Amino acid sequence: MNVSKPTILIVDDEVRSLEALERNLADEFDVQIAANTTEAEQILADHWVQIILCDQRMPDKSGVEFLIEVREKWPDVIRIVISGYTDAEDIISGLNDAGIYHYVTKPWHPEKLIITLRNAVSMFELQRQNELLAIELRVSERAAKKKVSDRRQKLRDKYDFDDGIVRSKTSPMNAVCNTLSQVAPYDLSVLITGDGGTGKELAARAIHYNSLRWNRPFAVQKCGSVLPEVLESELFGHKKGALLGAVQDYTGLFERNQGGTILLDEICDISPAFQVKLLRVLQDGEIRQIGSTQTRKTDIRVLASSYKDLEVEVAEGRFRQDLFFLLAGVTVQLPSLRERREDIPLLANYLLKQAVAGIGKEVSGLTTEAISCMKRYCWPGNVREMQNEIERMLVMGTENELLGADLLSPKVLMSASPDEADDLTLLGAGIGTLKERVEAIEVKILRESLIRHRWNKSKASRELGLSRVGLRGKLERYQLEQEKAPSQ
Template sequence: MSELPPILVVDDEVRSLEAIRRILSEEFDVHIASDTIKAKQILETEQIEVILCDQRMPDVSGIEFLKSVRQRWPEIVRMIISGYTDAHDIIDGINEAGIYQYITKPWHPQSLSLVLHNAIQLFRLQRENDLLAVEMRLAPSTAARVVNERKQALRKDYDFDDGIIRRPNSPMNAVCASLRQVAPYDIPVILTGESGTGKELAARALHYGSLRWNKPFVVENCGALPDQLLESELFGHKRGAFTGAVEDHQGLFERANGGTVFLDEIGEISPAFQVKLLRVLQEQEVRPLGGSRTRKVDVRVIAATNRKLEDEVRAGRFRADLYYRLAGALIHLPPLRERRGDVSLLAEAILAQAGKKLGKVATGFTQSALERLGSYPWPGNVRELQNEVQHMLVKASGTGLLGIELMSRTIAATNQVDPVAATDNSADLTAGTLRDRIDALEANIIRDALVRLHWNKSRTADELGLSRVGLRAKMERYGLEKILVLKPKRIQA
């Protein structure tokens, strides 16, 4: 029996099935079915945790099939993959089939893998919650203690010092100081930064550092849903409010009452929905779609965006009054390429987490692998690093150190940079005496020139107006003589 998480892929296109199985087979125990009859046969005999079903099927639609799956096997996480994004299909899928996520074609292999891993985690959390519910019925006091311990553990996981991994002089220190300063005060916060920089992690740190820490924390990606569905998700709806609304639905604002709502990609919401959100924030009350009564809510709103909202306001695409309502505090998260010294620490932490999740252990990374990870610019930031580490762990054949040979080709072929340039570039020039600051600045200038000129001391001395003897004396004074230059190795295709 395979130890990999079991998933079922249903698609009438054989080539699509084979492509998905080939790509995912290293990380998942992939079962495939070209029609719903065979799919049900597999469900009868195998312990499936996630179903990925194509929407356009010859016998019944993907949503119709997943509706029947929901009735028979409600614990399985259900997902639709489709080249079409009709809003009614999305609404029907969420309300009737309990769809966890829509995946649009063409899909990216790493993104698909990440979504499936999240779905597997959801399946297993649901199972744990079911067991916890049984405990609460059988032994309420014991279960209450377990829940409280888990909440305390969560709070520690998102602590500003223990939960946000960074080196002693990381640019993230200023971010964590801002988060710690803002967290106790019940004001809205906007988190800015590129995708994958950890804005949700920062939002959770704000929540668990606040007085609301033992209340709900809920997340909504505002850029993933059309207006009607987003309004339904946030504010709720009454039965019959729109096609497919077969029962009352409580919105996230009500579910998070007393806690925190995290609105990711806030810059993507339409002007029409901006008006509705502004009213809710001003009045602190929601009215479900199709409802006639408003309901009071008490939530703290944390919003996140990878856009420059000030520019969006000036361009008229984002309401100024909503912006100022949300921007009680502004905190920017730097991209991973600006905190290269944190990469090795993050990679080690991600490896430990991935080992627990995947049930596979590795002792760490080789030095050359860490250097290569530190050299790569990580356009996808921490999320891309997480994907890379997970793929390296999955590909590893033993439990030893993970090396360059396990990396994806793009990252393995990255030219390396000088490690000191990557880690010390953010030296603090605002601390110490005037002499200390001048020395730090001079050391930075000399180091940068050496790196740029490939450690050619004659050319560096000429550029800086120094003699070779004078340059060597300064290098010894600042410890630059001890730096090892790492030359890139040729990677075989």
């Protein structure tokens, strides 16, 4: 493999000096020679020169004067002056004006000169690499900015009110999304209430990504079960030594997310003392780190969520009324999953798609019977509970097949059907005769056993201690039969 030699240009009006330099350097360098600056300029124009070794005393112009011109036209070339004179002014001018790399005095020592030139070649290569890295960094920065912008746009699309929040055409969530879409563009405070797992954080993200702050950060701070001083530090920051274990200054979420949005989750659980501090921040738009005497302006939109009714908390003296009014510019109540049963088929398939992507196990979908059982169940844990249930079904199911109702938890299988909506009341409120209550329990047990055994009547009858004839009679009596998938 042939490796090209670095090119060096020697400029000197003395022929013997040129010959001596060329003879000593030819083995290691591609040597170009010029007897005057005119020839040197032509060589610089025609060749890729890495190093120029120029005599200081020449008839037409000095070496420093020529290297000043070289610096303007060919700034990458490493410039070296060689001279038998050591005039201090020449040296200073060469360093300042011509940007010379080295000043070699005559008579020069061949080995020392070669070492100097080798170092100059290394310097040239480092400069080249630095330039390439700078270009790459500029390109990478643009690519990184584009990547961040694309991801933010994907997030915005994900939380779009029309496509991002899964619901049916007749869902109670439609009215909620309409309210959220109306308040999102304005810097109003929004209080989002609802049972655990109803999607309060999802609603807050949807507000943020449909607001004018959508390209700024979004942060969530859990307030429940957090010590007041820890919560204050997380939100507003602290100075070194202000808290036990605070070995350095800490910047809180309010400063780190300037221009963005913060969701204060479980705001109902904050202490009375912290309520006062949060009230002051929201009123004044200023924060003060723990241990600091200075306040700092903050520009951030505050959203809050609560699983408790804050109006009740205010009425009973556990939550400040003035803070409530600051947080609840608009209040949005999210319906529980049992109030939006028409959304369950769409939501179940959406959550299954997410679970498949996360776990990496492909299945064909959910059976009609599985969806029907899900619609019967009351889902006290709401969407979060359904997500866990579907992930469990996916793990327990067979790859590339439909996930059947037999994979559901017993608590889901034992749920009441829509046409038996009064069963729970019958059993728990002392309503109905003994016969009606016993039959309601019997129906649940029969259905759960049959579904778990995939409607294999032999297995179900053996488990229940019934004959096949006896089981068939009960199925006819209660009109229980396996749900079939709708015809295509």
